[in-house]
Amino acid sequence: MDNEFGEQWTAFAHAARAYLDGAAKASASGPGPAEPARIFGDVLRELFANINPPWNSGPWNFGSTAGPGLGSSAAVMPDSPALGATREHQQRSQRMADAWRRLDEAQRRLQRLWSDALREAAATFAANIGASQISAPSADAVRALYDQWIDCAEDAYSRAAHSEIFCTTLAEHVNASSEWRRELRATIEQAAKLLDLPTRSEINTLAQRLKSVEAELRAARTERAATPTTRKPTTRKRGTPKAGKPKTSAIKQRSARRKVQR
Amino acid sequence: MTAAGVYAALAAAGHVTPGCSNKEIVWRSGKLTLYRYQPIARPAGRAPLLIVYALVNRPYMMDLQEDRSLIRGLLAEGLDVYLIDWGYPDGSDRFTTLADYIDDYIMGCVDQILNAHRLQALNLLGVCQGGVLSLCFSALHPQRVRNLITMVTPVDFRTPADLLSKWVNKIDVAAWVGDGNVPGDALNGLFLSLMPFRLTHQKYVELFAGKPDRERLENFMRVEQWIFDSPDQAGAAFREFVVSCYQENRLAQNRLEIGGRTVDLRTLKLPILNLIGRRDHLVPPDSSAALQRLAGSDDYTAIEFDLGHIGMYISARAQREVPAAIAQWLKTR
Numbered sequence: 001m002d003n004e005f006g007e008q009w010t011a012f013a014h015a016a017r018a019y020l021d022g023a024a025k026a027s028a029s030g031p032g033p034a035e036p037a038r039i040f041g042d043v044l045r046e047l048f049a050n051i052n053p054p055w056n057s058g059p060w061n062f063g064s065t066a067g068p069g070l071g072s073s074a075a076v077m078p079d080s081p082a083l084g085a086t087r088e089h090q091q092r093s094q095r096m097a098d099a100w101r102r103l104d105e106a107q108r109r110l111q112r113l114w115s116d117a118l119r120e121a122a123a124t125f126a127a128n129i130g131a132s133q134i135s136a137p138s139a140d141a142v143r144a145l146y147d148q149w150i151d152c153a154e155d156a157y158s159r160a161a162h163s164e165i166f167c168t169t170l171a172e173h174v175n176a177s178s179e180w181r182r183e184l185r186a187t188i189e190q191a192a193k194l195l196d197l198p199t200r201s202e203i204n205t206l207a208q209r210l211k212s213v214e215a216e217l218r219a220a221r222t223e224r225a226a227t228p229t230t231r232k233p234t235t236r237k238r239g240t241p242k243a244g245k246p247k248t249s250a251i252k253q254r255s256a257r258r259k260v261q262r
Numbered sequence: 263m264t265a266a267g268v269y270a271a272l273a274a275a276g277h278v279t280p281g282c283s284n285k286e287i288v289w290r291s292g293k294l295t296l297y298r299y300q301p302i303a304r305p306a307g308r309a310p311l312l313i314v315y316a317l318v319n320r321p322y323m324m325d326l327q328e329d330r331s332l333i334r335g336l337l338a339e340g341l342d343v344y345l346i347d348w349g350y351p352d353g354s355d356r357f358t359t360l361a362d363y364i365d366d367y368i369m370g371c372v373d374q375i376l377n378a379h380r381l382q383a384l385n386l387l388g389v390c391q392g393g394v395l396s397l398c399f400s401a402l403h404p405q406r407v408r409n410l411i412t413m414v415t416p417v418d419f420r421t422p423a424d425l426l427s428k429w430v431n432k433i434d435v436a437a438w439v440g441d442g443n444v445p446g447d448a449l450n451g452l453f454l455s456l457m458p459f460r461l462t463h464q465k466y467v468e469l470f471a472g473k474p475d476r477e478r479l480e481n482f483m484r485v486e487q488w489i490f491d492s493p494d495q496a497g498a499a500f501r502e503f504v505v506s507c508y509q510e511n512r513l514a515q516n517r518l519e520i521g522g523r524t525v526d527l528r529t530l531k532l533p534i535l536n537l538i539g540r541r542d543h544l545v546p547p548d549s550s551a552a553l554q555r556l557a558g559s560d561d562y563t564a565i566e567f568d569l570g571h572i573g574m575y576i577s578a579r580a581q582r583e584v585p586a587a588i589a590q591w592l593k594t595r
Binding site: 211 | 428432433438442455456457464467471
């Protein structure tokens with residue numbers, strides 16, 4: 001539990017004890033605990049005046065990683081209990097901090113494996129080079145030494161890179177960075193929502209809807225193209241109205257009948 | 263020329279334009295462009311050849327400059343060459359899947375070509391990751407592919423020399439990709455990490471130590487440009503590819519699913535030519551060679567070249583041997 005929260009708790013406990021003691025004395029000697037209650041109320045007001053209210057902290061406040069009522073150091077204390085209205089934000093901050101720690105550790109381990117590979121390369125290189133190459137530092141000899149060093153370094157690195165420990169550490173590095181990035185993005189999205197800015201999640205949803213509409217449209221077009229025309233060929237006698245005409249004619253006839261009736 | 267002189271010459275060569283053969287746009291869809299190359303020799307009378315390049319790099323490597331152009335070599339053999347340029351995916355492409363690439367984009371290109379030529383099937387040349395896409399397309403739409411050529415194409419992703427596969431095995435790829443695309447810069451870093459001493463140090467020492475003539479420096483800059491001109495990867499397709507192929511090796515187990523259908527390599531009955539780089543550090547030869555035991559074709563040919571991954575496109579030996587091998591193989595089919 002962080003110090004600030006502890007101090008606040010201690011202050012609250014002192015104030016509460018003082019109130020209870022004062023209230024008991026006041027009750028025994030006179031009209032009631034009004035005065036101790038007022039004093040306790042003043043203490044509480046001052047005490048909570050220093051606490052960030054929920055709307056004054058959280059993920060949009062990049063200067064503070066605090067959860068409400070827990071002080072600004074909550075995020076860097078991985079064991080801080082997540083309490084209050086913004087506990088989710090606090091937990092996100094804690095997950096981010098944890099991911100960053102794992103990322104840093106993995107990076108150190110990779111660096112150590114890299115150093116080991118270089119040490120192995122140097123040992124192999126030293127064992128391989130002949131005395132003649134060292135004593136004749138012509139341009140070609142220097143170049144040959146350089147190429148030999150590159151060969152030794154690549155060989156040693158390749159052995160390290162293929163090893164189980166390297167693959168595991170690399171995966172841990174990537175996975176920790178993915179987690180850190182995910183939490184950071186969630187934090188930024190939370191801020192964007194509060195400012196009524198479009199978030200990537202919303203845009204993604206729209207993009208996916210558009211994609212499925214496009215797919216349906218394409219499928220419908222393909223289906224229509226593949227479906228043979230089912231309309232039967234019509235044979236029309238000379239003098240009879242063309243197909244499609246009768247409906248119009250019927251409308252005209254009805255209209256003409258109405259005129260006559262009027 | 264001093265090192266400063268080489269440096270200045272390199273800076274001057276910094277804006278070389280890759281691509282040398284004349285081509286025309288025949289179809290566009292989204293960011294995809296389908297090109298047809300203009301012939302430079304008498305037509306050989308073969309079905310058109312569609313090149314499906316990888317998603318992870320730009321396809322102009324196939325036509326880098328006159329003396330380093332696989333496409334030019336194919337044109338010189340009288341082949342009718344088409345090429346898919348996938349473009350540069352952006353945020354709006356993040357949900358593009360392998361099924362979209364295979365069933366919509368490649369299918370769209372194939373249909374354009376088949377309609378234009380009034381043909382039932384064409385020849386497909388898949389390069390690297392494009393070879394995987396071509397294998398999938400051929401397995402799912404066998405009636406549209408007459409002959410399949412795969413070049414430096416990974417098939418079995420669990421071979422001992424496959425460092426990429428070992429590295430990604432324990433990575434939570436879904437979390438790494440998230441809902442977004444994979445930056446090209448991240449892939450550049452990954453590929454450099456495979457051989458960091460050679461790729462970030464030795465090659466530049468060689469550059470400055472070699473002959474400082476302009477042509478050599480421009481050649482270097484073209485390749486350099488290609489290496490680092492890495493498009494971002496559509497997140498969904500990348501995730502599918504890495505999880506299904508690299509982590510679960512589904513292609514080699516006939517369990518890869520594309521749009522709900524299973525890619526079964528045993529159904530590949532068409533003639534297959536498999537071009538393998540013996541010194542390929544990205545796609546180990548064993549990974550490519552696995553196609554022989556996995557494909558159902560009775561007409562399978564593999565040719566190994568003593569070349570690395572990039573050397574398969576641009577080395578002098580590749581220019582001499584690869585297009586001729588393809589043309590010769592197609593001639594008898």
